[in-house]
Amino acid sequence: MTDSVRDQYEAYPYPSRDPAEEATRLVVGSPSNLMELNHYLYAGRRDFSRPFRALVAGGGTGDAAIMLAQQLSDAAQAGTGSPGSNPGAKRGGEVVYLDLSQSSRSVAEARAGARGLTNIRFVTGSLLEVGKLDLGVFDYIDCCGVLHHLKEPAAGLSALAGLLKDDGGMGLMVYGTLGRDGVYPLQEMLRRLAGDQPLAEQVTLARRLLGNLPASNLFARNPVLRDHGGSDAELVDLLLHSQDRAYLVEEVAALVEGCGLKLVTFIEPLRYDPATYVKDPVLLKALSGLSPLERAAFAEKLAGNLKTHVFYVTKNLIEDTVASPAGRDAVPCLRVMQGPQLAKAVQRDLSLKGEFDGLALQFPLPRLAPAILPWIDGQTPLSKIQETLQDLDPRHDWARFKVQFDQLYAVLNGLNHLFIRYPV
Ligand SMILES: C[S@@+](CC[C@H](N)C(=O)[O-])C[C@H]1O[C@@H](n2cnc3c(N)ncnc32)[C@H](O)[C@@H]1O
Structure with missing residues (x-):
């Protein structure tokens, strides 16, 4: 195999x-x-x-x-x-x-x-x-x-x-099994049509079959799978694989x-x-x-x-395998986004819009999100961000700041945008 x-x-x-x-x-x-x-x-x-x-x-x-x-x-x-x-x-x-x-x-x-x-x-x-x-x-x-x-x-x-x-x-x-709905019946059909032919022939037949799928076909109805729209390599990997499971x-x-x-x-x-x-x-x-x-x-x-x-x-999952945002010296790091731009984007309706494979979602953010985000630069620890905000408004003590940061963190980390590192 x-x-x-x-x-x-x-x-x-x-x-x-x-x-x-x-x-x-x-x-x-x-x-x-x-x-x-x-x-x-x-x-x-x-x-x-x-x-x-x-x-x-x-x-x-x-x-x-x-x-x-x-x-x-x-x-x-x-x-x-x-x-x-x-x-x-x-x-x-x-x-x-x-x-x-x-x-x-x-x-x-x-x-x-x-x-x-x-x-x-x-x-x-x-x-x-x-x-x-x-x-x-x-x-x-x-x-x-x-x-x-x-x-x-x-x-x-x-x-x-x-x-x-x-x-x-x-x-x-x-x-994942459920998101690949329709792939395996299509793979079976393609094996039946052309399984004994060279891969290049199978690609040609696969493109013909794709062009002739009825609208009711499970694969045609699955909006999540569009990889085959690219090159032949993507089509082969998705539909003509000799061995795959989900x-x-x-x-x-x-x-x-x-x-x-x-x-x-x-x-x-x-x-x-x-x-x-x-x-x-x-x-x-x-x-x-x-x-x-x-x-x-x-x-x-x-x-x-x-x-x-x-x-x-x-191998060994221990209590602190995953970074926690609990420490004052925790440094929040955005993966791709820039803090100031993100602050502007979420300012108006205090929420972050997301899209999970065609499913549009909106995640509410805490009140302080637009004030915190510009200071997230991958270098500045939470203690410094909190002190900066407290200089602007004395009510933003550590405890209050932390409640707001944790809500922001739950959304951004949950969407894989924000991580924590500690100075080493
Ligand atoms: C779908 S591709 C994924 C490539 C890459 N990991 C990525 O995510 O872009 C699968 C790769 O695994 C390789 N592969 C499959 N079975 C393997 C094995 N037993 N040992 C090493 N590589 C293998 C294939 O040659 C192919 O390049």
Whole structure:
């Protein structure tokens, strides 16, 4: 089976990427954004100028490896944490890229070359055989969109877990069952139509069938899945895969637990909270006794549009694995947005608009949000932000400020926009 998967990704490296575009943009996402993994796996206290080894297992055309290597390199150059006296750290840790597909690796290597990144080691091989590859142990492992293509996903995850340091963690993504409504009947039809033909022929027939789907077809009615609109690689990955399966929340938890790992969080957390979708107090009260996992499973069924599950796991989940915004020295960091612009955007109706795969949502923000946001710059601790606001209005003592900040944090962190780091 691995052979047909390898052949597919040799012919159609995924996702399709042009190395020339590295000059104009960095592809970022979850999992594996450095700020995000620091928050969820290292309590926001990881000093990235200390040696840090990451494995990107099933690295494809390089998205995660390039993002991680670039962010580690930037952190090392900026001396994030304590000033890097370690000369190796100046390069920004080490990222090991591993994939079955040589042609995917060539794209990833060209992208690294275009950026001048020297902190990625490229390896061709199977993650099922990592034990034999002598790669060493890792602080962090990314495995995004790969486990669901293995015959035995648990064997893959266990093999990776064997390379994880005791205080390390992983960022994973597997397909979500409900958001992929319509994919598997379509895959079956395509196997029936053209399963014995070369992939290029299958692509042609798939495009014909897509053009002839009745409006009642489950795939045609699913607004969440539009990946096939891009290149052939995207279409093959979605509809012509020789091996893929999808997971419900409970199945993700069972997979993780079965490999001796602990589930830290799903991303974005608010997608996995029933209160995001339902405001009826009677219903919410009825759900109040559920465990976080039961709530996540309920939210998945309620939303019905989760086509992937992105989640972090560790070997040892302890009380402070995840960063807390409790400390006065906590430094709030926005992932992409700029505090002053965000302040302006939310000023008028004190709320943040969000969109989860076609589902429009609006999240109320606290009164002080427009006053707090301009000071969030990834450097300034909460104590300083509070003092600045108190200088402007003496009523903003720590206790009052903290109530308002925590409400703002619940929305922005829940939407994966805001993380916490602590000075190291
Ligand atoms: C859907 S792509 C995902 C690529 C990348 N992780 C991303 O998210 O952009 C799946 C990748 O996993 C690789 N792959 C599949 N099975 C593998 C295995 N057993 N060992 C290593 N790589 C594998 C494929 O070659 C392909 O590049």
